[in-house]
Amino acid sequence: MTTPVISFQDYGFQYMSQAEPTLHHINLDIYPGERVLIAGTSGSGKSTIGNCINGLIPFAYPGKSTGRLLVDGKETQESSIFELSHVVGTVLQDTDGQFIGLTVGEDIAFAPENDCVPQEEMKQLVDQVAGLVDIVHHLEYAPHELSGGQKQRVSLAGVMVEEVKVLLFDEPLANLDPAAGRTTIELIDMVHERTGAAVIIIEHRLEDVLWRRMDRIILMHEGQIIADMPTARLLSGNLLLQHGIREPLYLTALRYAGVEIREALNPEHVDGLQLQQEDKEQVRRWYHSQRVGIRQEQHGQELLQIRDLKFGYTPDTYTLQDVNFTIYKGEMVSIVGRNGAGKSTLAKLICGFEKPVCGTISMEGRDLKGDTIKERAAYIGYVMQNPNQMISKPMIWDEVEMALVQSGMPKEERTRRVEETLKICGLYPFRNWPVSALSFGQKKRVTIASILVQRPQIIILDEPTAGQDYHHYTEIMDFLKELNEKGYTILMITHDMHLMLEYTKRAIVFSDGRMLADNTAAHVLNNPELVQAANLKETSLYTLSLACGIEEPQVFTECFIGYEQKEVR
Amino acid sequence: MAKVAILSYIRRESPVHALTGTTKLIFFLAWSVASMVTYDTRVLLCMLMISAVVFKISRIRIRDISIVLGLAAVFLLLNNLFVYLFAPEYGVELYESRTVLFTIAGPYTVTLQQLFYHLNMTMKVICVVPVALLFIACTDPSEFAASLASIGVSYRIGYSVSLALRYIPDVQREYHNISQAQQARGIDLSGKDKLFTRLKNSVAILLPLILSSLNRIETVSNAMELRGFGKNKKRTWYVKRKMQRNDWLTIGFVAVVLVIDLVVTFWDGSRYFNPFV
Structure with a gap:
């Protein structure tokens, strides 16, 4: 039998800053050329396992470890992050953060530069690897000129250039639209075929990863390995659902x-x-x-009307054009399309962050043209994707109250409103807590509360569940559904197919700045042409x-x- | 998002662009030393003409850099004004003679010597500014780090500069997004509110921005370490270009200028060329 390239032997790890160990008694062998998926909810320890393999633990994140961890036959404790980087190539979740060079070529060359590879040789190497992942025609491009999928290719090339034995992917699908996610998995598959390196994917989007063969799934829960079995056997049982992973x-x-x-x-x-x-x-x-059991829905009153909307950042090119739709009171609608299709721009136009070239946006029949951002905020709420980008006060109460203080509302009225909102959002028991004590999902609630407190008639959410595991996803979405049932109209920008199917009756599809469809979510996802044009994925x-x-x-x-x-x- | 580039790399085809970053850096440093050292009007006049020629060759147009030029002009003016306010007789001291043109008030007399001193001072600045701007406008940012490293600066420092260039647009974009979302919550950053309120409000944008930037720094430094940054004392550079004939010629030229500059300036034991005695 061959020797494993990675071998955890009764391994445990505790971060220096934490009171409890994050990993307990891990026993895991990964063999050369294997394809392994590590699944688990956030906080299950799956990312920590990844960090142990690539050496960030213990070299960047110190802590206490027990047992042994051998990478390529060598104890990691006695190795170094540099030495390990020749064996394990890591593709991080945040491809923007991983993009270090000013251009594609420089970024791919980053590792050989650090190895003092002579320039001639380096250029050849870069060309060769870029060819492997099909990015060779973009060597001069800057990161902001690339799509999410292309950045992923660059990240992959940047670690493949080392001829590593293990390729480690930390949530590679988190920021990609469904079609780009599928391409990524195909790309990983191809790279595996060509290089023969072992592939380890850490991800909770199981179905998307399984688009290509995986030999084994390791299921993590609370720092322990719950299951380590061939994919087919794990899928046959109930283990996944029990541990918060969607099958x-x-x-x-x-x-x-x-x-x-x-x-x-x-x-x-x-x-x-x-x-x-x-x-x-x-x-x-x-x-x-x-x-x-299926019945047709009745429309409520017309709330938001968009007519012949057109917009461009530069005079001659339009980011959005010919947009026409109506949102009815009490609806929950998703806006879908590939990255860069114009979805976010649409939200910005509705909120008044940008001014349309022509066309009208009206609320209950009233044109919003003359209204400032601040005035619109009274009836349109906008929640950003990342709650950390919105929260600016240390205490929950203050954060939720902020918009009201700004508007100069009297204290008593403010207190009443904040209390009421906190109750709606299930945050009332935490009202005197600091924001930092909350989980990601709870922070999201705080940002939603801080918008709801202004009593908008419609709330626009940008990617409300991006990067969340099934548990947190359900938590956030059930909350939004509850709000919707209480009468709030909700508009969501998303590329999560499940979300769109399960929570919204209607979907508006964008592609290249144009509206392609406005129909039921089920209809959209079962129409192959639409699915392809919008970079979605049929379910x-x-x-x-x-x-x-x-x-x-x-x-x-x-x-x-x-x-x-x-x-x- | 509309992009306002005040001063950045301008990609054009020109002999100046074709020089390596190292050459341009050396030229810029030597040129600065040369013009800082001398107060010799004859030398400065020559350098001024060379600056103008180089600028012409670079095919960078005045309006590409008009904002920075405007700023430089304002500073130059202020500088002259303050020198005069605090030392109206400095020129007289230097040139050991006094030719009064007219009197403004009190001790403020305008002398020919003082005007000559101001002329020299201004010329020094005008010599350097175009060369400095050209260095920035004609050097591919990718080459910055490599050229700093090639004159002996630690590559870690060089790379910090280059990383800052890499992430500035990202941070700008993020600032823009955060500020829009906060405006929708009634935070007003336009000039309508009082200064104190505005400062307080800007915290609402800066705090999330700083926190997310710290996060980004963690990711970036992890990503760099995982790919072996800092392993060796030296590293090689993908973008570094080989020195060509023109590079050596340019370096030779600026060396000659520097030598002539020093010889002419210190020939008579004084940095100042004195036409008055």
Whole structure:
């Protein structure tokens, strides 16, 4: 048997700043050329494992370790971060942060530069690696000229240039739209084929990673390894759901229909499913029993109207054009499309951060043209993607009260409003806490509360769940759903297919600054042309329904969501 | 987001652009020394003409750098004004003669010697400014770090400069986004509020910005370490260009200028050229 390239032996680790160990009794061997997925909720210790492998622990984050960790046969304690970087190449989650050079070429050359590789040789090396990941025509580009997927290619090239034995990816999909995520997984697959390096992916978006074969899944929970088994076996059990990881959608659908998930089903990939005749029959029966339950929604009053909107940062090119839609009172709508399709620009126009070239934005029939940002804030609330970019007061109460203080509202009225808002957001028990004591999801609530306190009629959220695991995702989304049920109108910019399907009835699709569709989420995701144009990804439900001989995948998807809302929640 | 570039690299084809960063850095440093040392009007006049020629060759237009030029002019004016206010007779002392042109009030008399001193001082600045601006406008930022390292500055320092250049646009973009979102919460940064309120309000933007920048620094430094930054005493550079014939010619030229400058200036034991005695 070959020797493992990475070997944890009863390993434990405690960060210097923390009272409790983050990792307990880890026993894990990873062999050359393997493909391993490490899954787990945030705080499960999965990123810490990654940091142990690449040497950030203990060299950048000191702490106390027990047991042994061998990387390429060598105790990491006695190695150095530099030595380890020749064995393990790490692609960080934040590709912007990882992009060090001023251009693509320089960035790829960063590691060889530090190794004092002569320039001639270095240029050849860069060309060769850039060719491998297909970025060779962009060597002169600056980071801001690249798309998210392209930056990922550069990051990958930057570590591949070392001829490492292990490629470690820390949440590679977090900031990518669905199609770019899929391409990334394909890219990793290809690099694995060409280099033969072991691939370790740390990610909680299971279904997206499983787009290409993974040999094993390591499931982490509270600093321990709960499961270490072949993908098919793990998917067959209930372990994933129990530990806050979402299983692939098609498997959930099969479970709902009463089909038992077993290894013989080949559950790793929707295209490879080995469904028996009776399984298909079972799914069809379930589908017909659910079908009756679907009903059409009634529209409320018109709230926000966008007519012939056009906008460009420079006079001749338009970032957005021909945008027309109406949002009705009490709706929850998602705005989807690839990175750079104009979604965020639309939000900026609605909030008044930018001025349209032509066209109108009106609320309840009143044109907003003359209103300043501040005036619009009274009826339109905008929540940024990252709560850390919004929170500017140390205490929760002060943060939520801020907008009211600015508007010069009397103290009593303010107190009443803040209390009421905190209660709506479930933050009342924490009202005197410092913001720093909260989790990411709770901080998100604080930012939403700080907007709600102004009593806007419509709230726009930019990527409300980006980078969140299933648990936090559910927490945030259920809260938003609750708000929606209390009558708030919510507009969400997202590229999360699940979110769009499960929580919003309607989706408005953008591509290259134009509106492509305005329809139900299920309809959008079951229309292959739309899916492709907007860089979305058709859901696996679509494939599953076709495989079971159901001819209206869109209705099947609606059944699934209807069932989930009725029976599961 | 509209981009306002006050002073940055301007990509053009010119003999000045074609020189390596190292050459330009050496030229700039030697030129600065030469003009700082001398008060000799003849030398300064020659250097001024050379500066103008170099500027012409670089194909950078005045309006590309008009904002900075304007600022430089204002500082130069202020500088002259204050020198005169505090030492109206300095020129007389230097040139050991006194030719009164007219009197303003009290001790403030305008003498030919003082005017001559101001002329020299101004010429010194005018010699350096175009060369300094050209250094920035014609050197690819990628080459900054490499050229600093090649004259013996530690590559860590050189790389900090280059990283700052890399992240300035990102931080600007983030500042813009945060400030818009905070404005939507009633934070007003326009001139309407009192100064104190405005300062207090700017904290609402700066605090999140600083926190997120600190985060970014952690990521970047991790990313750099993971790719071996700081491993060796030296490193090689992907973007560094080989010295060409023109580079050596330029360095030779500026060396000659510096030598002539020093010889002419100190020939008679004084830094000042004195036409009055």
